[in-house]
Amino acid sequence: MDVDTETSQGETIAGGPTTTSLVTPCEPNQLQDYFDKLLPLVLGAESSDLANSLWSVSDTTDKLKRFINDPQVNVIFFTKRRDDKKEEDEQATFTYSYICTQEITYNSNNVASVAFIKHVPTLDGSRAIQTQIQLINLPGPASSDSGSTGISPYEALHSYIHLAVAPYFDAYARARERDANEGLINIGGKKHDDSKIDIPMVKKKITELELSLLLSQQNVEIPEISLNIHPVVQKTVEECREKGKRVTVDMIENQALLTDSTFLNKLQADVNGWIKEIKKVTKLSRDPASGTAIQEINFWLSMEKALEGIDEQLKGDHIELTLGILRHAKRYHTTVSFIADTGLKESKEKVNKYNQLMKDFPLDELLSAPDVNKIKESLDIIFTHLKKLRLSTYPIKKALVLVEAISRDLNDQLLRVLGNRGLMYMEYEDFEKIMSxxxxxxxxxxxxxxxxxxxxxxVTRKRSDKFIPIKISPAHDKLQERVAFVRNFRKQHEQLHPTIVKVINSMEEVKLAYESVKDIDVLDVSIEGTEIWMQAENAYNECVSRVENQRCLF
Structure with a gap:
C-alpha cells in the first residue's frame, strides 16, 4: 500500500514507499574543509592553531559525523579560547586554542563561540553545506583585545534580537500582510497556511524579550557588603546549631575570652568595620539625570532589597552573639549606637516611601509599545501612576528629572515605531495616519x-519644601517639530500634483525631486541629520520652483 512518507530532509512524498533515503550523507572531510575555510573568518583563527588544537583531537571527527548523520544532533559549537599565561610570561602575547563541542559552555577565557545550526536531519553531500546550516556568533567574556571583560551576554543577545531577529520577523509579517488576500503565503517554494499564527502575539513576545534583555543591562548594581566574623564567634554558632541549642554568650567554650581586652578590641573593630560596610549601601543615592528612567526605578527597588538583606544579616546569630559579648563586657558605646551609626533605619524608611512611587511603575508599557496608539495609551498609564507622588516622599526635584528621562524613552520609542527611512516611501494615506x-x-x-x-x-506646598521652579525640558521637542514639519512637507508635495499636471514632463521632474528626500533619515534631528535634511529639502524646492516657473508660461 502506498502512503505518504517523509525523506530524511523532512519532505513528504505522496505515495512513496515507507522506507526511503534520498540523501547521500556528507563526508566528515567535506565538513572539515568547510569549517577550515570559515573559522579563520568568523573566529580570527590561524590555520596552524586549528590544525594543532582542533583537528588534532581524536573525537572531533566523531562529533562531525554525529552532526552530519544524527537527526537529534542539530547544533555544533566551535569555541576560541584564550590560553592562560604562565607567571613568568606576563609580558608575552596571548595564545589561543580551539575546541569543538555539542554543548556550549561559558568560560572566562572564551573569546567567542560560533554555533552552526543544522536545519535538515542529515547533511546532504550533494548539496552546498551553506544551504543546509546557519550560524550565529556568540561573543565570550574574553572578547576584548586587551584581555578585559568584553561584551556581556545581555548586550549580545539584545543586539541580535533588536537588530536582526525582530526586523526579520517584521519583514516577514509585512510580506504576509501584503499577500493576505491570497490566504496562503509562498515561502521558499512551499505553501504555508498562516491562518493559525497569531503574528501580533509573536511580535509582542519578541518585543518583551528584547525589552527584558535591555533592562537587564540597565540595573544599577548595589554593592554587596561583607561582614567580618571572628573565628571564635563562628565556631560557637556552628557548635550551637549542631547541638540544637540557643546561641548565647554562655556557650563560648573559653569563657576567659569574655574579659580578654585583645579579643574584645578585635570584636569592637569588627563592629566598626560592619558600620563602614553598611554605610556603603545606606549612603547610596543617584541622580536620575545620569541615566535612563528604568535605571532610576530599578535603583530604588534594588536598594529596598539590599537593605532588607542587610537587616536580615544583622538579625543573624553571628551578629547577635558579637554584640552580646560586647554588652557583657559593658562596651555599650559600641553596641547602643550600632544601628543608628549605620543609618539603616532611616535609609529603609526613606527607600520604602520612595518605592510607593517606584513599585509597579508601568514604564514597560512605553518601552514595549509596538505602535503610536500604544505609545499614546502608555503615556496615560504612566502619568496616572505618577499621581502616586502625592503618597510618596520622592523629592519633586528628582521627579521632574525622572519625567525628563521618560521623555527620552518616549523619543527613542517613537523613532523605533516610526521606522525612520520608511516614512517617505509609504502611501500617503498610511503616512498621514501614522504621523497624525x-x-x-x-x-x-x-x-x-x-x-x-x-x-x-x-505636593511642594504641602511638604513645605523650598521653592523650586516646576520646569520640564522634554527630550522629544526637536522630534515633535520635525514630525510636524515632515508631515506638512509631504502634504504640500501631495497637493502639488493637481497644479502641475498641465506642464509637460513636470510630474516626472517633481517625482525625481522627491527622490532626494525619500532615502534620508527624515527624523534624524542631530546637527548632521538636520544638515542632510536641509540639503535634500533645498534640492526639492529648487526643482519645484523650476516647475512653478514653467507653469506660469502656460
Whole structure:
C-alpha cells in the first residue's frame, strides 16, 4: 500500500514507499574543509592553531559525523579560547586554542563561540553545506583585545534580537500582510497556511524579550557588603546549631575570652568595620539625570532589597552573639549606637516611601509599545501612576528629572515605531495616519504634563519644601517639530500634483525631486541629520520652483 512518507530532509512524498533515503550523507572531510575555510573568518583563527588544537583531537571527527548523520544532533559549537599565561610570561602575547563541542559552555577565557545550526536531519553531500546550516556568533567574556571583560551576554543577545531577529520577523509579517488576500503565503517554494499564527502575539513576545534583555543591562548594581566574623564567634554558632541549642554568650567554650581586652578590641573593630560596610549601601543615592528612567526605578527597588538583606544579616546569630559579648563586657558605646551609626533605619524608611512611587511603575508599557496608539495609551498609564507622588516622599526635584528621562524613552520609542527611512516611501494615506498618530502622542504628553506640574506644585506646598521652579525640558521637542514639519512637507508635495499636471514632463521632474528626500533619515534631528535634511529639502524646492516657473508660461 502506498502512503505518504517523509525523506530524511523532512519532505513528504505522496505515495512513496515507507522506507526511503534520498540523501547521500556528507563526508566528515567535506565538513572539515568547510569549517577550515570559515573559522579563520568568523573566529580570527590561524590555520596552524586549528590544525594543532582542533583537528588534532581524536573525537572531533566523531562529533562531525554525529552532526552530519544524527537527526537529534542539530547544533555544533566551535569555541576560541584564550590560553592562560604562565607567571613568568606576563609580558608575552596571548595564545589561543580551539575546541569543538555539542554543548556550549561559558568560560572566562572564551573569546567567542560560533554555533552552526543544522536545519535538515542529515547533511546532504550533494548539496552546498551553506544551504543546509546557519550560524550565529556568540561573543565570550574574553572578547576584548586587551584581555578585559568584553561584551556581556545581555548586550549580545539584545543586539541580535533588536537588530536582526525582530526586523526579520517584521519583514516577514509585512510580506504576509501584503499577500493576505491570497490566504496562503509562498515561502521558499512551499505553501504555508498562516491562518493559525497569531503574528501580533509573536511580535509582542519578541518585543518583551528584547525589552527584558535591555533592562537587564540597565540595573544599577548595589554593592554587596561583607561582614567580618571572628573565628571564635563562628565556631560557637556552628557548635550551637549542631547541638540544637540557643546561641548565647554562655556557650563560648573559653569563657576567659569574655574579659580578654585583645579579643574584645578585635570584636569592637569588627563592629566598626560592619558600620563602614553598611554605610556603603545606606549612603547610596543617584541622580536620575545620569541615566535612563528604568535605571532610576530599578535603583530604588534594588536598594529596598539590599537593605532588607542587610537587616536580615544583622538579625543573624553571628551578629547577635558579637554584640552580646560586647554588652557583657559593658562596651555599650559600641553596641547602643550600632544601628543608628549605620543609618539603616532611616535609609529603609526613606527607600520604602520612595518605592510607593517606584513599585509597579508601568514604564514597560512605553518601552514595549509596538505602535503610536500604544505609545499614546502608555503615556496615560504612566502619568496616572505618577499621581502616586502625592503618597510618596520622592523629592519633586528628582521627579521632574525622572519625567525628563521618560521623555527620552518616549523619543527613542517613537523613532523605533516610526521606522525612520520608511516614512517617505509609504502611501500617503498610511503616512498621514501614522504621523497624525505621532502628533496625538505629543498632544497626550502635553496634556499629561500640564496636570503633572499642577500635582508637583501642590505636593511642594504641602511638604513645605523650598521653592523650586516646576520646569520640564522634554527630550522629544526637536522630534515633535520635525514630525510636524515632515508631515506638512509631504502634504504640500501631495497637493502639488493637481497644479502641475498641465506642464509637460513636470510630474516626472517633481517625482525625481522627491527622490532626494525619500532615502534620508527624515527624523534624524542631530546637527548632521538636520544638515542632510536641509540639503535634500533645498534640492526639492529648487526643482519645484523650476516647475512653478514653467507653469506660469502656460
Amino acid at each position: 498618530g505621532a502628533e496625538d502622542v505629543f498632544k497626550t504628553w502635553d496634556e499629561n504634563i500640564k496636570e503633572f506640574k499642577d500635582i508637583a506644585r501642590d
